[in-house]
Amino acid sequence: MSFNRLEADDFVVSADSITAGIFTDSQIPTITTFFTSSTQRTSNSGDYYLNVFSNAATSSLEFAVTYGNELGSGSQAYNLDVDGKSPSSTVYGQYRTLVLGDENADFTFGSITSSDFWAVSMERSRYKESIFPGSTTLLLRGPDGVISLTDNSQVASSVVFNDAGRVFQLVSGSAGTVFTTLESNGYSIDSGSYGLFLPDIATYILNPRALSNDEADGGIGLDATLTSALTATDSPNLNTIFTAITHSNASSFTANSEETITSDFVFVRPRSSQFNYSENPSFISGSTGEVLYSSFINAPTTYITTVGLYNDTNELLAVAKLSKPLEKDFTKEALVRVKLDF
């Protein structure tokens, strides 16, 4: 017989969380250089968002930045006869639906509501399943200084959920550590948190009001342009946030991705009396099937190199190769653990 049945005890299913750097080179969690594409910037999509790359190669797309305004301010109206409808109002509605799930709701940062925001949306292939909470450090520079932002996942007493999954506040800090110089919660109560961190949709929503404060009040003087859609001529706020990210003295963005790998462990246990002969043509001498050496008649030795996993109809579903041949004879048993990742 060549096939052995597997028992229920031979299967173990395990789910493990794997974290890695979120950017193109997953071994390095931080990028310090930021580029945009002039082609994308001048295209139709450039009215809505800017793609940001970590080097000049277009394969290094890391994230996109965008700006949303409930009133359509800060970007040019679609039609000069219709006020309030512009790319910024479209983006606002898009994120409101995605994050709040209620067309009448407003974004609330801390306890302060806002009618506009900047958003940083990570490239899908970079973040795998989500952004790992507590791993973010984003440096922003404005006219009044530099601020380091992180999420408050490590100090939040409970996890808050909305239509976009888990929600944490963006606060002053680094890699999950909250800086309490200004306030114990890491942001000014009067202007609200610096934004929302939505790890499950890999998005940071930035609060312009908190960032526009002067340095003494915890801001960096970064003002969004609120020109009416009817008079705006382009989308200056995209450039504002990109400049804030890339123009700090030591521009830097750090984060880790997170994904859950479900593994199926199969334990293969050839017993001492099993699998001691081989159909390998070199095991056989001559055309009548005699074993190669006379010593193989009573003391055969085989070498396991491959484990095949089959279904009931003997179809080969998965295969595992050992890194070196494993000797097997009537005095040896083996236990091979095969791990299948899904």
Place this chain on the structure above:
Amino acid sequence: MGYLNNSVVTVDAILTTKGRELLAKNDGSFRITQFALADDEIDYTLYNPTHPSGSAYYGQAIENMPLLEAFPDETQIMKYKLTTLPRGTAKMPILDVGYTNIVIKQGASLAITPQTLNYLGGNQNEASGYTATISDVRLLSTFEGVGIDSPQTNALNVNSTTTLGTNVSATVVGTTINLRATTVNTLFGANTALYATMTIVGRDSGARLQVPITITKVS
């Protein structure tokens, strides 16, 4: 293709092409229920039972060999299975189909009834039948296995008539394999013959035989 690092013992596992296909079907056929072991890449002539340093060194030339990574093509791996036979077995099961080379004229039929020699004390047909895989199913207008009536085998034989994408091989199961050569002239082009191989595997013994097939053009 690459070699595995053999400084430590590891297991490199992948889904086969068939495994991915069945996983995508999501019909319950991707269910691992049994295993087999193989010694692909091993050349037992390297085993030296007269090594002057003693029995600990008989397998020296085999044990340290680096192995290649797994191939996803299920027809290119698990070729030579290890089998469980009684201690004292002097002859290994081998397959006999009565042909060393099958030549069929265009449109002609042939029934093959494999037999396993040296198996369970004699020469006999295996109870679970034989798996036959034709490398290019376009060469045959009929390719079917008969003689094994079980839900699993019947399902396998029905599925074998499906040709997906560029995969033109087909597998059937039975105690008798019926072939009928194609009548399609366009397959021949300017050639007078078409060639393929048929791999037959005993489902109980694991014995394996590969037979070349030639289809000759009639007109």
